[in-house]
Amino acid sequence: MTIDWLTLLALFLSASSNWALEIPKHNCSHFTYRQLPSGEWIGIFQAPNAGILEFDWKVLFATSVANQDRIRFLKHFPSEEENLANIQRGGRAQVFATLEESENTLPSLKTLMLNNVVLCSEYSSSKGIDFALLSWVVQQPKIRTDFEECGQEGFVATQHGGDLVTRGQYPWLAALLEGNSSITYKCVVSVISKRTVITAAHCIYGKPASQLWVYLGRHDRNQILEDGAELVGVSNVLTPLQYSGNPVPDSDVGLLVLKYPIWYTKYIQPLCLWSSDLSVPAREGETGSVAGWGFDRSGLKTRYPKAVSVRLVARDQCLIKMKKAQYFITERTVCAGNSESQGPCFGDSGAALIVLRNNRWVMRGIVSISPSRGENCDLSNYVIYCDVSQHLGWIEQNIVK
Known part of the structure; x- marks a missing residue:
């Protein structure tokens, strides 16, 4: 039998690397590390019980390398279709995050939240923080009639000149973010229905829906995880036929259709x-x-x-x-x-x-x-x-x- 020594050496080095990899310890019963057949590591999160139909996951990882501005996105496990089918059968929702090793160790779980409830909180001496987010609903929520009226202004700051906007003063105000593994602020959008926001065409023209995110109820740009705010994906990008990418105000209007209907709250209401x-x-x-x-x-x-x-x-x-x-x-x-x-x-x-x-x-x-x-x-x-x-x-x- 002929031995491919280069292949054998590569396998040995790969195995040695895995042997040296440190898997952080934790006490969270809703989280587990798993290595895929491809060799990639993921972290899997499971809802604490069945029957939950609205999900707002927020996860904080501690890393050995400081990276204060990074946001990653959780994904359905093992796939969106299988996860939703499992939920509708009465099972518990599962999502996962792809993990990148650094200095021979995986990121350690710091905080796991679901619907603003802390499920797990772990001590970590690491300084770097990665954020992971995912929100969705399985079925359309019930209408909250208290916030159905459009154009209703919230409380106003008593500052001369009035240039500071208090949180909830303009509850239709939302931020448009762009990216995949990490996202950045791009433009302002306004809520006009439970599924649609409006913005300038030049902010969204030619961009795939999968790369766009709307942060509803947003106020403090420096605070990655903000109570009462909701990050929602986009399912459709619409601009008029007259708009061809040339930034001319005449037809500079665009609509983003959200992936699911949103709840109206004191921080999220339509204009x-x-x-x-x-x-x-x-x-x-x-x-x-x-x-x-x-x-x-x-x-x-x-x-x-x-x-x-x-x-x-x-x-x-x-x-x-x-x-x-x-x-x-x-x-x-x-x-x-x-x-x-x-x-x-x-x-x-x-x-x-x-x-x-x-x-x-x-x-x-x-x-x-x-x-x-x-x-x-x-x-x-x-x-x-x-x-x-x-x-x-x-x-x-x-x-x-």
Whole structure:
């Protein structure tokens, strides 16, 4: 028999590596380490009991290498189809995380939470933290009538100028994240139904739904796991046929259909859409508001969302002040700004321009483009918004309620 010494050596080295790998000890009965036939290591988590139909998993791993910004995603075990079928048969849900060894040891479990209940908590001296998340529902939840009304504002900070947004003040405000093994903030989105959020087309055009995530009830960008917030995957990305990827405000509107219906809570509620029975003033002139996590006056990313009041202006007034922007200003755009040179900046794309009608906030526009000055925004000029009132037919045809 001929012996392939290179193969034998490779097997020996692989086995030696596995022998040296340290499997962290833990006391969590809902978690187990498992090595797949491929040699890959995973951590499997099991729900504490059957009968759970809504899941919001949050897992913290301690690692030997500091990595404060990493978010990974749990997956159904052994597959989504088999896991859901098992749940519907009365079994307990199972999910898993892919584990990467570092310095000959696997990540150790630090905290396991399901639906904001701590199932396991382990001590660890490691400094690095990895976060793993997954949310879904097996069946549509019951309607909570307390939060059915759209455009209802929450509590407001008593600060002069009112630029700080308190949590739940604008409960339709949500963050769009992009990525797979790790995700980053991209744009602002607004909740308009239990299955749909609205944003700028340039934030989502040409991007696969599997790479997009909506963080509902989001407030503190520095806090990875935020109570009352929900991270939801996207099942469909929709932009108008007129939008071809060229960032022109005229048709810069897009919809994201969420993977499952969401619950309305004090932190997650819908914004009212413009309707055909609402009139647009002939010379504009209304005062509106815009909120988001965009750059501040110093060009720095904001930790909490900020809001600013802006005045809508007539199209001809916008053209007079911004002659170079005549290509972008059309009958399906609206301009707005204020005398203090405040307004949405980089990172606020997709945010809603809202106006108050009948004591409810209604969406009039979507942040599209603004003049720039170097690496910051030139808010001495107007910001140009996609006029939602001119896209009602397309929105109504594509919204999933």
